Amino acid sequence: MSIPAHLTASRSPALSGRVRAPGDKSISHRALILGAMATGVTEIEGLLEGDDILATARAAEAFGATVERLGEGRWRVTGQGGFQQPTGVIDCGNAGTGVRLLMGAAAGYPVTATFDGDASLRKRPMKRVTGPLARMGARFDWKAVEDRLPVAVSGGGLTAIDHVQTVASAQIKSAILLAGINANGVTTVTEAEASRDHTERMMRAFGVEVGVLPDGEGWRVSLRGGQALTGTSVAVPGDPSSAAFPLAAGLIVPGSEVTVEGVMLNPLRTGLFETWREMGADLAVSNRRMAGGEELGDVTARHSTLRGVVVPPERAASMIDEYSILAATAAFAEGATVMRGIGEMRVKESDRIALMAAGLTACGVRVEEEPEGFTVFGGPVRGGATVVTHGDHRIAMSHLVLGLAVEEAVAVDEPGMIATSFPGFVELMRGLGADIAASA
Numbered sequence: 001m002s003i004p005a006h007l008t009a010s011r012s013p014a015l016s017g018r019v020r021a022p023g024d025k026s027i028s029h030r031a032l033i034l035g036a037m038a039t040g041v042t043e044i045e046g047l048l049e050g051d052d053i054l055a056t057a058r059a060a061e062a063f064g065a066t067v068e069r070l071g072e073g074r075w076r077v078t079g080q081g082g083f084q085q086p087t088g089v090i091d092c093g094n095a096g097t098g099v100r101l102l103m104g105a106a107a108g109y110p111v112t113a114t115f116d117g118d119a120s121l122r123k124r125p126m127k128r129v130t131g132p133l134a135r136m137g138a139r140f141d142w143k144a145v146e147d148r149l150p151v152a153v154s155g156g157g158l159t160a161i162d163h164v165q166t167v168a169s170a171q172i173k174s175a176i177l178l179a180g181i182n183a184n185g186v187t188t189v190t191e192a193e194a195s196r197d198h199t200e201r202m203m204r205a206f207g208v209e210v211g212v213l214p215d216g217e218g219w220r221v222s223l224r225g226g227q228a229l230t231g232t233s234v235a236v237p238g239d240p241s242s243a244a245f246p247l248a249a250g251l252i253v254p255g256s257e258v259t260v261e262g263v264m265l266n267p268l269r270t271g272l273f274e275t276w277r278e279m280g281a282d283l284a285v286s287n288r289r290m291a292g293g294e295e296l297g298d299v300t301a302r303h304s305t306l307r308g309v310v311v312p313p314e315r316a317a318s319m320i321d322e323y324s325i326l327a328a329t330a331a332f333a334e335g336a337t338v339m340r341g342i343g344e345m346r347v348k349e350s351d352r353i354a355l356m357a358a359g360l361t362a363c364g365v366r367v368e369e370e371p372e373g374f375t376v377f378g379g380p381v382r383g384g385a386t387v388v389t390h391g392d393h394r395i396a397m398s399h400l401v402l403g404l405a406v407e408e409a410v411a412v413d414e415p416g417m418i419a420t421s422f423p424g425f426v427e428l429m430r431g432l433g434a435d436i437a438a439s440a
């Protein structure tokens, strides 16, 4: 299928239906990486087949694992018990999680690998990960500019470190823990605010002992180096960060009722749902169950009268990828929604604070931007803009959802990037009744 230059979302009648969220992106990356580090076979079900994950699958192969697609979302990784010397550059595409976790894993083995990515990934800071890995003994050769891809990583002979996080980041924590598996001694990461814990949970499924002790609002995570990983099975739950888009449409399009089935409800990922509830959203969870070590549920959103809230900054880590869609829904709320303590949004696939502020403003919404946050003032939303996404999937999806509930259609550029995290987004939304059309 050719990729259109633009997608346009127009005011839609009430949306309704039940859909399944695509597999969780964070868990999908980890399943492939740990599967490649392990000895033996890892069977994965529900893997997200988005471009970010396909890049990690190719990287797993480049590091010596056999990676097979058995059917839709069903993948088998056969690991050799460690990474082998790759040939060629490891291209991680658009994926921050992919490159940072892979650099951590590779640092533990006696290999030299050059990592690169697309134009967006080349702009993102890497020293937050390479700094701690260098303290463990890994060597980094910046090929263009310090702190930016491409970079060659030479690993092996690592010594454990005790790292205290200055930014709440699961990517940094995970990179250090993945390296720690092959370091001499006990590696510890302390975080003042808990970030998503999928690496810790999944390492246990692969047979690694990981210690977690509470530490203030956060925790201390530790593991002893030299532990072996054994292949296992991984059931990937639905991604709450992707489920957020159809659910948001359900909340803002009058008369709608949308259910997303099988959404992961790990409390370190559900900050958006908590915030929407505080805004008055009619959001119901049914059929709660456990699968693959995570709690899942079916989440139903009905059209709601929303009111603005102040989002507690300490909630940021549990919804860092969700502020763009929160901002889009906040445009329909009564009053102001204040989002602070989210400077990290500026170093994602784009500067998401700047692009959401620009896109919403172009659609007639009042936004006040701050260095580490923004405030969205709700009211009638005009729409009628073509939004520049800088190739950021979440900026594109957030504005398309907004476009379903406004007077004049909203277009986004570079819609092909939506497939990094949510292939099938347009078809899924159309299935619910959304009016989204491709244009040149």
Ligand SMILES: O=C(O)C1=C[C@@H](OP(=O)(O)O)[C@@H](O)[C@H](O)C1
Pocket: 025, 026, 027, 097, 168, 169, 170, 171, 172, 174, 196, 320, 321, 344
């Ligand atoms: O560990 C992960 O899977 C992720 C962590 C978050 O990044 P940071 O660790 O940079 O906050 C998030 O934005 C990203 O989409 C996925």
Ligand SMILES: C=C(OP(=O)(O)O)C(=O)O
Pocket: 094, 095, 096, 097, 098, 321, 348, 349, 394, 421
């Ligand atoms: C920030 C994101 O991903 P990554 O850091 O993996 O590129 C995201 O998916 O919103």
